[in-house]
Structure formats: C-alpha cells, structure tokens
Amino acid sequence: MPYALDPAAVRSWCALGREALGEACAEIDAINVFPVADGDTGTNLTLTFEAAARAVDADGTGEDMLRAMARAALLDARGNSGTILAQYLRGLGASGAESLADALRRAADSAYEAVAHPVEGTMLTVAAAAADGAAAGDGTPRGQAAAAYEAARSALEATPGQLAVLGEAGVVDAGAAGLVTLLSALSTALGNPPAEASAHPEPPRSAPCAAPETGASAASALYEVMYLLETTGPGALHGLRAALDALGDSLVIGGGEDLWSVHVHTPDAGAAVEAGIAAGRPYRIRVTHLAAGHEGTPGTPPAAEPERSSRAVVAVVPGAGLAGLCAEAGATVVPSADAARGDALLAAVRATGADEVVVLPNGTEFHPAAARAAEEARAEGVRAAVIPTRAAVQGLAALAVHAPEHRFDEDVVTMTSAAGATRYGEVTLAERQSWTMAGICQAGDVLGLVDGDVAVIGADIGQIAMDVLARMLAGGGEMVTLVLGEQAPEGLAGLLEEYVRRAHLAVDTVVYEGRQQASPLLVGVE
Structure with missing residues (x-):
C-alpha cells in the first residue's frame, strides 16, 4: 500500500488527525450516550490516537508506520472507542491491501471482528460505509479518501435513526463522529480540501443511559475493566470471550498473535480480571467506575447489596x-x-x-x-x-x-x-548461568529485575539496587517501598533512601524488614 498511504501521507494524517480530534474532543464527549453515557468518548479517541501518532518513526514505509501506530494504540487504548480504533488501525496497516479502498475495508472488518456484539448506528457502521464509499470512488488514493469521507459523513447523520438511544437524545453516535473526524483528516492528508466542520446535533441537557448492546447482560454495567493480555493460543482467547460475554456487555477484544487489549463493562470487576488470569497474563489493569447504575439512570447509585457477615x-x-x-x-x-x-x-x-x-x-x-x-x-x-x-x-x-x-x-x-499502579522490582542472586533480557549471567551474579524481567546484571547489590530504582523512577512516582530480605547488606536501606532523596526530591520512601530468603530486596514504586 505504499502508493496509497506513503510515509508523508501517514505523518500528515497523524498531525491533522491529532489537531482535529483535539478541537472536536469536547463536543464528542458531550454527545456520548452509547454504550454508556459517561461523556468520555472524545477524550478516549483523542488519547488513543495521540499514542498512535507518537509511534510514527521518520523511517519505514507507510505500512510500517501504520503497524507501529496500531501497536501503540493497542498498548494505550482508552475505553470502548479507543479499543475499536486500535483494531481499526491494525486492519488499515494489514499487508496485502491493493488500494486505499481495500485497506479501509480491512480496517472495517477488523473492527467488527473485535466487538462481541456489533451494533449498527455506531462507529462500526461508519467504518463500513467509508469502505463502501472508497470502493465506489475513482482509482486514486485522493479520490477514494474523499469518497470515503463523504460516505462516512452521510452514515454518521443517519445514526440517530439506527439506534434508539441516539434518536431519543437527538445526537449522532459519539464514536462514529470521532471516526468521521479522522477520515476527514485522512482525506485532507491525501490532497483534498479541508472539509467544513459538520454541525452535530446539540447534546441533550440530560443524556439518557444507553440500553445494553444486543446479546449483552440485562443489568447495566457498573465498572469498565480494561487490561492487556498475553496469551499462548487461540483456545484461551475463545474461552475468555465466552467468560466475559457472560459477565457484562460492551465487550471488545482487539490485537493479534499473543497480545490483546481487553475491554468490558461489567458489575463484577474481580471476575473479569480472573477470566484474564485463566486465559493468560493480564497486566496494565484499569478499572473505572461507570456513572450508570443498575436501573439505567446516569449517576444513580447501584442498589444496595445484602449485608455480609464478614x-x-x-x-x-x-x-x-x-x-x-x-x-x-x-x-x-x-x-x-x-x-x-x-x-x-x-x-x-x-x-x-x-x-x-x-x-x-x-x-x-x-x-x-x-x-x-x-x-x-x-x-x-x-x-x-x-x-x-x-x-x-x-x-x-x-x-x-x-x-x-x-x-x-x-x-x-x-x-x-x-x-x-505499583511497579515492582527485585534484586536477587543468580543461581546458575543463564540467558536474560540483559545478557548472560553467571551463578552468583547480582540481578536487577523490573516488572519481572532482568534489566541489569552486576556484582554489587547496592549499585544494582540503585540502577533498578533509577529505571523504575524514570517514568515518575510518588512513593518507593523497600522490602529488605535476609541477605540484604548492612546499610542498604540508608543508601537507597539517600539516593531517592538526592535524585527524586518529591518521592517518599518507606522501608520494611521483609526477611524473605530468595531476594535481598523487593522494590515497589507507586
């Protein structure tokens, strides 16, 4: 697809798309009533696309850049709409597309496949309409992009007639509006004149809560659960889909190979995370309380649970x-x-x-x-x-x-x-020679681990501990927890407390005597 989306076009789309979503973000948030009226679709799409745009390198083909964007979006997807957008980008950058129209079709199909129960009148509908429009356009990328945008805009304006909650609120679908914004930016990036800003219907004064998606549980969701999941095979993913489908609604699982982004709305956040444990290794877990209660009114507290004895x-x-x-x-x-x-x-x-x-x-x-x-x-x-x-x-x-x-x-x-929200590190001693992410270690070497992977190898526990802290605090932090093991050398806690005070003035440190045998030091950064 280099002739359809070359590197210059991708870079231009990233810049124009970020700007356009930033300008439309508040309006898209305001019309967000489906699948939950929590007013964050514009924010989620903006943050997800910004993460994707930051991943674009100066080198590589347009396809390479799109694949990098898709992976970055997958790793930092926000909400239902962000997860779908990440999957849309994955399809857009799939190899073998012979034209922009073909790429847009793959993107739409990929997005549909990620959603457990696709609903028409949403960004999925607009994605399909854009692909149809591009296929009917002329044979140039510029012409297909223009036709895709026009078809998507027409599909957007029709969404209130396809989804009852939109018609009742008098708004178009928020996720669909965000995708149209990105398709408009894509059309401009390929040489078409900038489209005039479309006037979306005024947001409702009090947005009603959306009904659950078709085939979803009858109860409104209480929590949005998201995590990245590493799996070892398609069988585990199939079981995960079935388990989460039974727990809630708005189920979207995007990604591929052995890394997936999981999103679901559910009243049982713990069970949703446990389903991920059963399927592989979940991490970057985010749980957010949704505004909608069980009875379907935004902001209404859920019904009280029966009293428990303990x-x-x-x-x-x-x-x-x-x-x-x-x-x-x-x-x-x-x-x-x-x-x-x-x-x-x-x-x-x-x-x-x-x-x-x-x-x-x-x-x-x-x-x-x-x-x-x-x-x-x-x-x-x-x-x-x-x-x-x-x-x-x-x-x-x-x-x-x-x-x-x-x-x-x-x-x-x-x-x-x-x-x-707590990153974890460890300083331990190698029991034998082995290969690690940081190179080959010998028996007796001091190993510094960050989030389970060997990051540094050395001979001095204090130096390796400071290296581990430096890596963990590079991304920020407010509190360092040090848990000293039985093999921790004298003065280790004081050395590390002084390091944190000197290098990270705003970070607090707490020290515990853990007396664990396997590791001289455990580290947590919140």
Whole structure:
C-alpha cells in the first residue's frame, strides 16, 4: 500500500488527525450516550490516537508506520472507542491491501471482528460505509479518501435513526463522529480540501443511559475493566470471550498473535480480571467506575447489596517480616512455600469463615492456584475475587487501601487499581548461568529485575539496587517501598533512601524488614 498511504501521507494524517480530534474532543464527549453515557468518548479517541501518532518513526514505509501506530494504540487504548480504533488501525496497516479502498475495508472488518456484539448506528457502521464509499470512488488514493469521507459523513447523520438511544437524545453516535473526524483528516492528508466542520446535533441537557448492546447482560454495567493480555493460543482467547460475554456487555477484544487489549463493562470487576488470569497474563489493569447504575439512570447509585457477615483477605507472602506486616493489615497469610501445594489457598479461604474473600497471590506462579481456590470457594457459596498481584509489594499496596466497610465490588476495584499502579522490582542472586533480557549471567551474579524481567546484571547489590530504582523512577512516582530480605547488606536501606532523596526530591520512601530468603530486596514504586 505504499502508493496509497506513503510515509508523508501517514505523518500528515497523524498531525491533522491529532489537531482535529483535539478541537472536536469536547463536543464528542458531550454527545456520548452509547454504550454508556459517561461523556468520555472524545477524550478516549483523542488519547488513543495521540499514542498512535507518537509511534510514527521518520523511517519505514507507510505500512510500517501504520503497524507501529496500531501497536501503540493497542498498548494505550482508552475505553470502548479507543479499543475499536486500535483494531481499526491494525486492519488499515494489514499487508496485502491493493488500494486505499481495500485497506479501509480491512480496517472495517477488523473492527467488527473485535466487538462481541456489533451494533449498527455506531462507529462500526461508519467504518463500513467509508469502505463502501472508497470502493465506489475513482482509482486514486485522493479520490477514494474523499469518497470515503463523504460516505462516512452521510452514515454518521443517519445514526440517530439506527439506534434508539441516539434518536431519543437527538445526537449522532459519539464514536462514529470521532471516526468521521479522522477520515476527514485522512482525506485532507491525501490532497483534498479541508472539509467544513459538520454541525452535530446539540447534546441533550440530560443524556439518557444507553440500553445494553444486543446479546449483552440485562443489568447495566457498573465498572469498565480494561487490561492487556498475553496469551499462548487461540483456545484461551475463545474461552475468555465466552467468560466475559457472560459477565457484562460492551465487550471488545482487539490485537493479534499473543497480545490483546481487553475491554468490558461489567458489575463484577474481580471476575473479569480472573477470566484474564485463566486465559493468560493480564497486566496494565484499569478499572473505572461507570456513572450508570443498575436501573439505567446516569449517576444513580447501584442498589444496595445484602449485608455480609464478614470479609477476609488471603495473601501469599515470601518472608516472616512480610507475613507480620500482612497479618497486621488484617490478612490471612499463606507462606509462599505452601501456596502452590494442592489446596493450601482454598484451605486458607475456608479457614477465614468469611462470606467474602479477596485473594492476593503476590506472584504469577501462584495465579492458577488462586484462581482454582476462588472458583471452589464460589461453588461453596463464598463471594471470592482474585486480584492478580505479581509481587509482594503490589499486595502491600492493595492491602493499604483495603476497606472492608465498603461494598465488595468497590473494595476489589480500589485494591486492584492500587496494585496495578505499583511497579515492582527485585534484586536477587543468580543461581546458575543463564540467558536474560540483559545478557548472560553467571551463578552468583547480582540481578536487577523490573516488572519481572532482568534489566541489569552486576556484582554489587547496592549499585544494582540503585540502577533498578533509577529505571523504575524514570517514568515518575510518588512513593518507593523497600522490602529488605535476609541477605540484604548492612546499610542498604540508608543508601537507597539517600539516593531517592538526592535524585527524586518529591518521592517518599518507606522501608520494611521483609526477611524473605530468595531476594535481598523487593522494590515497589507507586
């Protein structure tokens, strides 16, 4: 497709698209009533496209640039509309397109495939109309882009007649309006005169809550759950689709190969995350409370849950000091040496005697056991949720915000968000020679890990610890948690506290004696 979207055209589209979405963002937010009237579609599309545009390099073909945009959008997709846009970009950059019309058809088909229950009168409809329009245009990229935009604009104006909630509100679909904005920018980038700004119908004074998508659950969603998911095969993804489809609506799964972006609206955020654990490795988990309540009125609080007699947290911990910390925070502790054994976690859940239980596995190796324990507990009438903590410091962050007086779902969402916002690092010693992301290590080498991957190799624990902190704080942070293991050298905590004070003035540091055996140091950055 180099003749249709060459590098200059892609760069121009990125610049024009970012500018156009930025100008239209507030208006698109204001008319957002479907699938949930939460007023953020314009913002989500703008942020997702900005992430995509930033990924464009100076080198490479137009297809290369579009693929880079698609991956960046996938990694930073925001909301339902952003996830669909990421998939649209993936189709647009697919190899083998013989014309712009062909590329736009692939983009529309890819977007439809990502949505569990496609609804007409949305950005999917506009995507299909744009592809049809381009196919009917002349054979040049410029002519096809102009025809695609005109067809998309006509389809946009027809959306209130296709989706009842839009007609009742007197607005066009917000996601569709955003896509038309991008198609207008694409047409301009390919040499057509800039289109006049279309006057969208005035936003409603009080936007009604949208009905659920066709085939979705009858109850309105309470939470928007999003995460990236690494999987090992199509079978796992098929199971995930089925599980999430049963939990809620607005289900979109985009991506390909072994990396996917998952989006769903559901009243059970914990179960949605657990479904991801069962399918692969979820990360970058985001859980957002939606404005719409169960009864379908924006801003209406959900109906009160039945009173529960008690709630407990079960946490896997690697050291005696951490066990004491977690116990003080009210958790039932399972030593990591026992957690992978048979039904040790289920036994711990049962031993709490609680009607509601939150499980913190605190290590990816314990996720399957935690998921099995929660499933068995639910079969016995216990309301159970697993927060996919991958390190003890994430478990500490979750425990710090645990609020048993709150509703179960709210507590799980808050704990999940705190854990997900905590990056984790580790300083450990290599047991044998092996290949790592940072090169070959020898037995006895000091390894610095960031988010589970070896980032640095050296000989001095203090220096490697500072290197790990530097990498983790490069992206910002407000709080550093240091958990000292049994092999931590004398003065390590003071050395690192001084480093943080000197290099990152606004960052606070807290130190715990974890007494874990496997690692001299665990690090968390919130």
